Amino acid sequence: MPNPFETHSDAVAVSIVMPCLNEVRSLPACIANAQASLALIRAQYGLSGEVLVADNGSTDGSQALAHRLGARVAQVAEAGYGAALRGGFTAAEGRILIMGDADGSYDFCDAAAMVGEILKGADLCMGSRFKGEIKRGAMPWKNRYIGNPLLTGVLNLLFRTGASDAHCGLRAITKSCFQRLGLTGTGMEFASEMVIKAALNGEKMAETPCTLSPDLRDRPPHLRPWRDGWRHLRYLFMLSPAWLFAAPAILGAAFALPILVLATQYFFSGESATATFGNYWIILCAAMVSFSHLSALMALAAHLYGVREGYRRPKTLTRLLAPWLSLETMLILGALCIAFGMAVLFGVVWYWSTRQYAAIYSVLPAVCGTLLVTLGAQNMFGGFLLAIIGGNEAQFLSRSVRQAPTAAPRSSGLKEAEA
Numbered sequence: 001m002p003n004p005f006e007t008h009s010d011a012v013a014v015s016i017v018m019p020c021l022n023e024v025r026s027l028p029a030c031i032a033n034a035q036a037s038l039a040l041i042r043a044q045y046g047l048s049g050e051v052l053v054a055d056n057g058s059t060d061g062s063q064a065l066a067h068r069l070g071a072r073v074a075q076v077a078e079a080g081y082g083a084a085l086r087g088g089f090t091a092a093e094g095r096i097l098i099m100g101d102a103d104g105s106y107d108f109c110d111a112a113a114m115v116g117e118i119l120k121g122a123d124l125c126m127g128s129r130f131k132g133e134i135k136r137g138a139m140p141w142k143n144r145y146i147g148n149p150l151l152t153g154v155l156n157l158l159f160r161t162g163a164s165d166a167h168c169g170l171r172a173i174t175k176s177c178f179q180r181l182g183l184t185g186t187g188m189e190f191a192s193e194m195v196i197k198a199a200l201n202g203e204k205m206a207e208t209p210c211t212l213s214p215d216l217r218d219r220p221p222h223l224r225p226w227r228d229g230w231r232h233l234r235y236l237f238m239l240s241p242a243w244l245f246a247a248p249a250i251l252g253a254a255f256a257l258p259i260l261v262l263a264t265q266y267f268f269s270g271e272s273a274t275a276t277f278g279n280y281w282i283i284l285c286a287a288m289v290s291f292s293h294l295s296a297l298m299a300l301a302a303h304l305y306g307v308r309e310g311y312r313r314p315k316t317l318t319r320l321l322a323p324w325l326s327l328e329t330m331l332i333l334g335a336l337c338i339a340f341g342m343a344v345l346f347g348v349v350w351y352w353s354t355r356q357y358a359a360i361y362s363v364l365p366a367v368c369g370t371l372l373v374t375l376g377a378q379n380m381f382g383g384f385l386l387a388i389i390g391g392n393e394a395q396f397l398s399r400s401v402r403q404a405p406t407a408a409p410r411s412s413g414l415k416e417a418e419a
Contacts, residue, residue: 018030267365
């Protein structure tokens with residue numbers, strides 16, 4: 001069976017990438033451990049490798065030390081854990097990328113099993129500290145029993161990744177997968193971004209146990225639990241328009257529309273909509289319908305942006321609606337809503353004049369007319385926003401995207417080689 005990652009002579013197939021910021025104390029042990037891991041990988045799979053230190057502006061001589069110890073150094077000017085890893089991945093020569101901290105907390109020899117999963121067809125292999133071992137003192141109790149389980153649970157709820165430890169820092173990913181995902185995170189949220197975008201894009205993911213040990217630093221870690229926990233959480237919602245925008249839109253519409261429909265029926269049947277629901281409820285429900293419509297537009301915009309950027313597959317419903325998802329359609333629907341709403345408002349003024357401008361006790365017609373005008377304006381402005389997000393094109397989804405598969409995972413290099 002051909003191996004798509006097989007190397008010839010000393011060509012690099014595996015790159016172990018370590019983000020580094022003033023890690024001179026722990027680098028010797030980490031680089032030695034990474035070199036031992038590469039020796040194990042070569043013995044098991046016949047793959048050559050390199051150790052690459054992605055330095056993020058160290059001032060303690062970490063760069064020179066890494067060179068002396070046989071590692072290659074990539075200077076990354078942009079600050080942050082995620083920025084360092086992105087820079088390191090870009091500079092790496094290997095087609096399999098292994099990431100792990102330069103503080104001695106991970107055993108890079110655990111990555112040999114990850115390489116095995118990549119060779120079996122996985123695009124991304126996660127380490128799991130909870131399926132492996134967490135040594136005494138390696139993880140604060142609030143991270144072990146609150147932070148990590150909570151954030152992993154939220155991530156699995158929103159994106160169904162199936163990961164048991166979504167924030168483990170030891171991982172393996174193919175370089176082609178890294179390039180497909182278009183990762184942008186600069187801080188600790190990079191870890192969540194990688195898992196989320198891989199799940200959204202249908203990449204094949206695997207998981208292997210790993211061990212977490214107390215780090216070798218003589219200073220506090222760069223991680224700030226509350227700050228970085230919030231950055232992770234907000235990033236989860238940024239990449240989940242269904243929960244952030246669509247769910248509130250559905251809930252708001254489900255509450256408000258039935259009340260407005262019943263009030264309208266009562267109004268045309270001669271019953272008092274005001275006596276049944278009260279003007280305040282009618283105004284509240286109209287505002288909620290407007291809010292739901294705006295949230296739905298934002299959900300669509302976020303989804304289409306993810307599809308255009310290549311890290312999200314179009315939903316089946318999106319593909320069915322794609323021929324109608326255009327600026328012209330949005331403008332026509334918006335103009336119709338505005339025209340109908342203005343007609344309702346003119347009718348209200350006419351009715352008011354026939355009553356010698358006496359007070360009208362039901363606000364329902366005026367509220368509905370105003371709501372239609374508002375929805376129409378939102379639709380028209382939203383159409384232009386969607387066109388801008390779609391690359392300044394009137395058709396929000398290109399033909400190639402509309403014809404792309406919705407959920408089938410990508411074929412791995414190994415499967416392609418077999419074919």
